Amino acid sequence: MKYTRDELIAAVSKQMPKERWKHTQGVMETAVWLAEKYGADPEKADLAAILHDVSKYWPVKEMEAIIRENDHLNQELLEYDKPLWHSEVGYFVAKRDYGVEDTEVLDAIRYHTSGRVGMTLLDKVVCLADYMEPGRDFPGVNNIRELANHSLEEALLAGFESTIGFLLSKRQIIYPMTILARNDLVRQIGRLNE
Template structure:
């Protein structure tokens, strides 16, 4: 599918405010990709599709997760996590994306994962800090992103974890693993 067709299709599946967010993620992902030596075309493609399933009805997402036998552990987690896994499936099966790196960047843009690729980090961080985001600590994340993808993403995970703790919500184990993996990367310089 051509880029413009894809954009129109994705835009039609979400409210205008979420589309503005997606545009912000697209621009930010490209900037981060260039800054940190990642492929900007892959970053933009993952950003275009990262929230494609975000506004699907919960029962539709659940049907895809169950029918396609995708990440069964997600069914026991907060439904806000479902759209990333479903979105990766949609990107592949409805939009024809075959690039495994792009699909994984979509899949893990909400939770992170252990041993994140640089593209995973770029898309996840872009989602945290696109210009429309406004939450306590976002300016620190943006400042950190000038020099370190890992430091900025660590600050993003910290803000999410603190928010979930304050709300008394469960923390998805992949997010803890992603955070711990970033700490290890920063310690070892790798």
């Protein structure tokens, strides 16, 4: 990687408003806690958390151009809500601009908004940390935090179901990968409970 942790924090924090950087700090703290609790690598969790929203406040046209110009990025995302784009662009930028080469870290950045089938432990940790960091305040977040004390999968499932329920209540389109990720977690939980 091209940057020390402190240099990375300095570079990334300039990419967003102060309030969003507070969120990122909360995700960093929560991701490390979840990683330590559930056996993921805390350093990788910290790195992915630092970078997870790196491009969130970039101009939409710039994010769109990056996705369109790079065939290995998920072109299908362009058909869905723009707030999903920053995770794909963040994955690309972490690699291109910050020299992150660890596939596990890059994937945790890439899938932190949508989830995916077969989420890795690090994917789950970063995605859940983003849902439940201390600054988050939405109906059901305290339930997600309580579940996280006992089960990573149950807490993440509650997070996905909260998002899906919210989108349904607003009659918004739901990105299919999130539905598939939710269904995969239900299967995993079923196997754990057998």
